[in-house]
Amino acid sequence: MFEQQYKSQEVFGVTTEILTPSYVNRGGLDARIEKLLGRDTHIALRGESKCGKSWLRKKNIPDAITVQCRLGKGVRDLYTDALAQLGLQLVTERTSEKGFKANLEASGEFAVKLLGKIAVKLGLEGELKTSAKSIPVGRDLDDLRFVSEIINESGRRLVIEDFHYLPHDARKAFAFDLKALWDYRTYVVIIGIWSENNLLLHLNSDLTGRVREVSIFWSADDLRAVLEQGSEALNISFSRQICGRLIHDSYGTVGILQTLALGILDEAGVERRQPSRVEISDEGAYESAAMAYADQLNAQYQTFAARVAAGIRRRTNATGIYAHMLKVVMEASVADLSSGFPRDQIYRLAAQREPRIQKPNLRQILLKIDGLQVDGEGRGLVLSYDEQKDEVFVVDKQLFFYRQYATAKWPWESIIEQVDETGAGYESDLEFDLQPVAS
Structure with missing residues (x-):
C-alpha cells in the first residue's frame, strides 16, 4: 500500500493551512459546528489562544467574511471591514446637520455582481453606474437592515475573530446588534477568549435562544491523539516520557504542542516519513527544543x-x-x-x-x-x-x-x-x- 511521504512540517507545527495528518476532531466538534451552522442561530466559539479556533473556522466555514477585532475598534469598524472584504465601500458625504448622501461602490468582479443584486433588491437598478460601479443609497452603517441585506446577498457567513480585543462598551453594543441581525436572518460566528460561560448572554439577555456557545478545549487524551495521529503519518513514535512532557508543557493548548513536536523532530533529525519506525526518546533533544521555543518567545514577551x-x-x-x-x-x-x-x-x-x-x-x-x-x-x-x-x-x-x-x-x-x-x-x-x- 502506498504511504504518502510527508515532510515533518506537513504534519506538525503552526501554519495558516490546516495540517490534516495531525488534525483531530476532538469530541465530534466538527459535526457539532456543522449542525449549528445549519440552524437559525449565532455561534460563539470560546477558546484559549493557540487552541485551534482558526483551523476549526477554516475547516467548517472556508468562505467566511472574517473580520479581525483590534483594541480601539468600534462596532462600525467591524461592518466597514466586512463590506471591504466583499469589495464594497460605503462612501458618505454629509449634506446637512442631520442629512447625508451615500454611495455604495464596488471593486472586483464579485463585488460588482453583488452590487447588481443589491441594486435590484433596493429597486435601484436604474441608478447603477456601470463606469463608476456604484449606486446611491439613503442608508449608512447604522442601518443594520441594510448591512444585513448586503451580507445575506453575498451568501457568506460573517465571522468576528478575536472578540476579546473589543472594549467592553463595544462588545456590549455588538451583543445588542446581534439581536437585530438575528431578526434579519443574518447569523454570525463570534470567536474569542473569555473566562465566563455564555458571555454574550451576560452582555444582552435578549440573545437567549439566539446564540449557542461552544467551548473549545483540549484534554490530555485529545493532545495525545494529535501526537499519535501525526506519528503514524511520519512512521515514528514518541516515548512515554517525551509524550508526557509534550502534553504537560502545552498547558492544554494544541498550538504549543504542535510547535514543540516539530521542534523535537528537528532536534532528532527527522525531516520526513521514516522508512522504518523510529522512537523519539532523547530528553536532551526535548530540552533543546523547549529552550529554542522559549528563545523564540523571548522577543515577544520582552516587548x-x-x-x-x-x-x-x-x-x-x-x-x-x-x-x-x-x-x-x-x-x-x-x-x-x-x-x-x-x-x-x-x-x-x-x-x-x-x-x-x-x-x-x-x-x-x-x-x-x-x-x-x-x-x-x-x-x-x-x-x-x-x-x-x-x-x-x-x-x-x-x-x-x-x-x-x-x-x-x-x-x-x-x-x-x-x-x-x-x-x-x-x-x-x-x-x-x-x-x-x-x-
Whole structure:
C-alpha cells in the first residue's frame, strides 16, 4: 500500500493551512459546528489562544467574511471591514446637520455582481453606474437592515475573530446588534477568549435562544491523539516520557504542542516519513527544543513587558502600585490565571509586599492594563482584565511555557527596587496617566 511521504512540517507545527495528518476532531466538534451552522442561530466559539479556533473556522466555514477585532475598534469598524472584504465601500458625504448622501461602490468582479443584486433588491437598478460601479443609497452603517441585506446577498457567513480585543462598551453594543441581525436572518460566528460561560448572554439577555456557545478545549487524551495521529503519518513514535512532557508543557493548548513536536523532530533529525519506525526518546533533544521555543518567545514577551513598563509615565506615586500588581499577577499560578485571578486576591498579595497600596487605585491600574499591552495596530494581548468579574486572566498561554523555560528579569522588578530605594509614596496622587505606547 502506498504511504504518502510527508515532510515533518506537513504534519506538525503552526501554519495558516490546516495540517490534516495531525488534525483531530476532538469530541465530534466538527459535526457539532456543522449542525449549528445549519440552524437559525449565532455561534460563539470560546477558546484559549493557540487552541485551534482558526483551523476549526477554516475547516467548517472556508468562505467566511472574517473580520479581525483590534483594541480601539468600534462596532462600525467591524461592518466597514466586512463590506471591504466583499469589495464594497460605503462612501458618505454629509449634506446637512442631520442629512447625508451615500454611495455604495464596488471593486472586483464579485463585488460588482453583488452590487447588481443589491441594486435590484433596493429597486435601484436604474441608478447603477456601470463606469463608476456604484449606486446611491439613503442608508449608512447604522442601518443594520441594510448591512444585513448586503451580507445575506453575498451568501457568506460573517465571522468576528478575536472578540476579546473589543472594549467592553463595544462588545456590549455588538451583543445588542446581534439581536437585530438575528431578526434579519443574518447569523454570525463570534470567536474569542473569555473566562465566563455564555458571555454574550451576560452582555444582552435578549440573545437567549439566539446564540449557542461552544467551548473549545483540549484534554490530555485529545493532545495525545494529535501526537499519535501525526506519528503514524511520519512512521515514528514518541516515548512515554517525551509524550508526557509534550502534553504537560502545552498547558492544554494544541498550538504549543504542535510547535514543540516539530521542534523535537528537528532536534532528532527527522525531516520526513521514516522508512522504518523510529522512537523519539532523547530528553536532551526535548530540552533543546523547549529552550529554542522559549528563545523564540523571548522577543515577544520582552516587548510586551517593555511596552507595559513604558506605558506608564514614571510618576513615583503610580509606578509602585503598577509594579507590585504586575509582579503578583505574573507570578500567579497557572490555575489562577486560567480561571481568573480576582482583584481582591491581587490586592491582598500586593499589600503584603507594600502596605501603602490601596485597593481602589489598583482597580484604576487594571482598567488600563489591556490598552498598555497592545501595539500600534491594537494587537498583542497577553493578560486581560474582566471588569464585570473583577478578575485578571491570561489570554496567551504561551506565557506559562515561557515562564517555565526562560530566565528573564522583568522590568517591573527594577521599578520596585528603585521605588523602595527612594522611599517614595504610592497613594498621595491619583492623577497618574496611563498611556499606551506605539511599537
